[in-house]
Amino acid sequence: MIQLAAGGGESYEAPTIAEFWQPLVGDGAFALTRSMVVFAVVAIVISVVLLSITSKLKVVPGKAQFLVEGTYGLVRNGLARDIIGAEKFKPFLPLLFALFTVILVNNLMGVTPFITFPTFSRIGYAIVLTAIVYFTYHGVWIARLGVIGWLKSFVPPGLPGWIVPFMWVLEFMTYVITRPLTLALRLFGNMFAGHFMLLIFTFGGEYLLFHASGFLPVTGALAYVFTLVMYGFEVVVQFLQAYVFVLLTCVYIAGAVADEH
Amino acid sequence: MNSLVLIAAETEPEQATGWGTYLPLIPHPSEVVVSLVFFAIVFWVMWKYVVPRLEAVYAERTAEIEGGIEKAAQAQAEAAAALDEYQAQLAEARAEAGRIREEARVQGTQIVAELREQAQNEAARIIASAEAQIAAERQQAVVQLRSDVGALATDLASRIVGESLQDSARQSRVIDRFLDELEQSDTATTSRIS
Numbered sequence: 001m002i003q004l005a006a007g008g009g010e011s012y013e014a015p016t017i018a019e020f021w022q023p024l025v026g027d028g029a030f031a032l033t034r035s036m037v038v039f040a041v042v043a044i045v046i047s048v049v050l051l052s053i054t055s056k057l058k059v060v061p062g063k064a065q066f067l068v069e070g071t072y073g074l075v076r077n078g079l080a081r082d083i084i085g086a087e088k089f090k091p092f093l094p095l096l097f098a099l100f101t102v103i104l105v106n107n108l109m110g111v112t113p114f115i116t117f118p119t120f121s122r123i124g125y126a127i128v129l130t131a132i133v134y135f136t137y138h139g140v141w142i143a144r145l146g147v148i149g150w151l152k153s154f155v156p157p158g159l160p161g162w163i164v165p166f167m168w169v170l171e172f173m174t175y176v177i178t179r180p181l182t183l184a185l186r187l188f189g190n191m192f193a194g195h196f197m198l199l200i201f202t203f204g205g206e207y208l209l210f211h212a213s214g215f216l217p218v219t220g221a222l223a224y225v226f227t228l229v230m231y232g233f234e235v236v237v238q239f240l241q242a243y244v245f246v247l248l249t250c251v252y253i254a255g256a257v258a259d260e261h
Numbered sequence: 262m263n264s265l266v267l268i269a270a271e272t273e274p275e276q277a278t279g280w281g282t283y284l285p286l287i288p289h290p291s292e293v294v295v296s297l298v299f300f301a302i303v304f305w306v307m308w309k310y311v312v313p314r315l316e317a318v319y320a321e322r323t324a325e326i327e328g329g330i331e332k333a334a335q336a337q338a339e340a341a342a343a344l345d346e347y348q349a350q351l352a353e354a355r356a357e358a359g360r361i362r363e364e365a366r367v368q369g370t371q372i373v374a375e376l377r378e379q380a381q382n383e384a385a386r387i388i389a390s391a392e393a394q395i396a397a398e399r400q401q402a403v404v405q406l407r408s409d410v411g412a413l414a415t416d417l418a419s420r421i422v423g424e425s426l427q428d429s430a431r432q433s434r435v436i437d438r439f440l441d442e443l444e445q446s447d448t449a450t451t452s453r454i455s
Contacts, residue, residue, distance in 0.1 A: 017285050018281040021280050027280070028279060029289065029291065030290060030291045031280070031291065032291070033291070033292060035292060036295040039292075039295055039299055043300065044302070047302060047303055047306040050311045051310055054311050055314070057314055057315070057317070057318040058318075059321055068315070069318075072312075076319075090316075093312045093316075094307040094311075094312045095304060095308075097307050097311070098300065098304040098306075098307040098308075121285075122285075123285060123287070123288050124288035124292035124296060125292060125296040127293065128293055128300065132300070192285060
């Protein structure tokens with residue numbers, strides 16, 4: 001805990017990881033937390049909005065349909081079709097579009113007034129989505145080659161015999177351990193750190209503005225200006241993380257369905 | 262994992278209220294359950310409704326665009342065919358016009374020739390009928406003249422000779438002789454004319 005002696009007498013308390021623990025009902029392993037409510041509401045809103053917009057699709061789209069089709073086209077054509085390949089991408093579209101919308105909207109909750117809580121700053125959500133991706137692409141992979149073929153396919157063909165065991169261990173670690181870890185931690189880390197940064201700026205700004213003496217309140221105002229800038233950055237990061245998550249999912253699936261590795 | 266929790270708990274002894282003090286890397290069980298359930302709902306909606314509908318409208322639009330291109334190509338082909346036909350008709354019309362002109366020219370010369378022939382025939386016919394009429398009139402005049410001349414001569418002679426010609430026998434002898442003479446001279450004149 002960082003303590004800063006200031007002229008006002010009150011000591012400054014920096015935000016802690018406890019800020020991310022916001023139980024609404026109960027306080028244990030099965031408590032109902034704020035992020036659960038946000039996640040559930042976001043999921044229901046996404047489902048209802050997309051169902052209502054897609055129930056009256058036209059060949060010449062209106063504004064709402066244009067927006068939905070633009071988002072869908074980004075995932076479908078910009079990511080899935082280009083990375084997985086035009087013949088094999090279609091079965092994965094529901095998963096990819098669900099991942100993109102859920103992550104994007106949940107991330108944007110971090111800068112939405114009155115909510116301001118990015119769900120994925122709680123690692124459980126990132127782990128669940130990563131696990132779904134992980135089992136999907138390894139499932140597809142094993143279904144295509146069988147367990148033996150799957151294990152063999154980690155090593156590219158045509159290597160000298162003595163190097164194969166080393167390569168196999170390295171590749172196995174990449175596909176089975178590193179990829180899920182980085183996928184989950186990247187999303188979680190970005191959301192956690194971004195939100196933490198905003199907390200520090202607002203907490204610090206508030207302290208400097210109201211509890212500090214001398215010229216320090218001026219720097220407090222500056223801190224709030226910076227908070228606004230950071231909000232802008234956060235929006236970019238939030239979109240980017242949703243995009244990167246789906247992009248990497250596509251890359252992993254592409255590796256699983258491709259004929260050669 | 263327990264040791265991590267313990268470390269976290271030890272560093273924050275004053276906030277040891279459970280989950281708030283744990284490392285943020287430890288997933289919260291009910292959050293995991295909630296995310297599984299609600300992501301499953303979103304996935305089901307996407308899989309069952311949203312993606313099929315969007316794919317359908319994509320396919321429809323693609324078909325419409327391709328159909329439009331096909332239609333345009335068809336229209337273009339039709340236009341080209343129409344142009345060809347039009348040009349062919351134009352050429353045919355031109356040829357026909359030329360043929361008709363040529364025919365008219367030939368016919369014109371023919372008509373002129375026919376008319377000329379007709380006129381010549383007519384002229385010949387008029388000349389012939391005029392000649393016949395002249396001949397007939399002449400004949401008539403000759404006959405008239407003969408009788409007139411006979412009467413005139415007799416009249417004249419009787420005046421000259423007087424009584425002597427009262428005798429009918431003599432009279433007719435004299436007339437006959439006179440007529441014979443007259444005939445001879447007449448024949449000479451006629452032959453000269455014709």
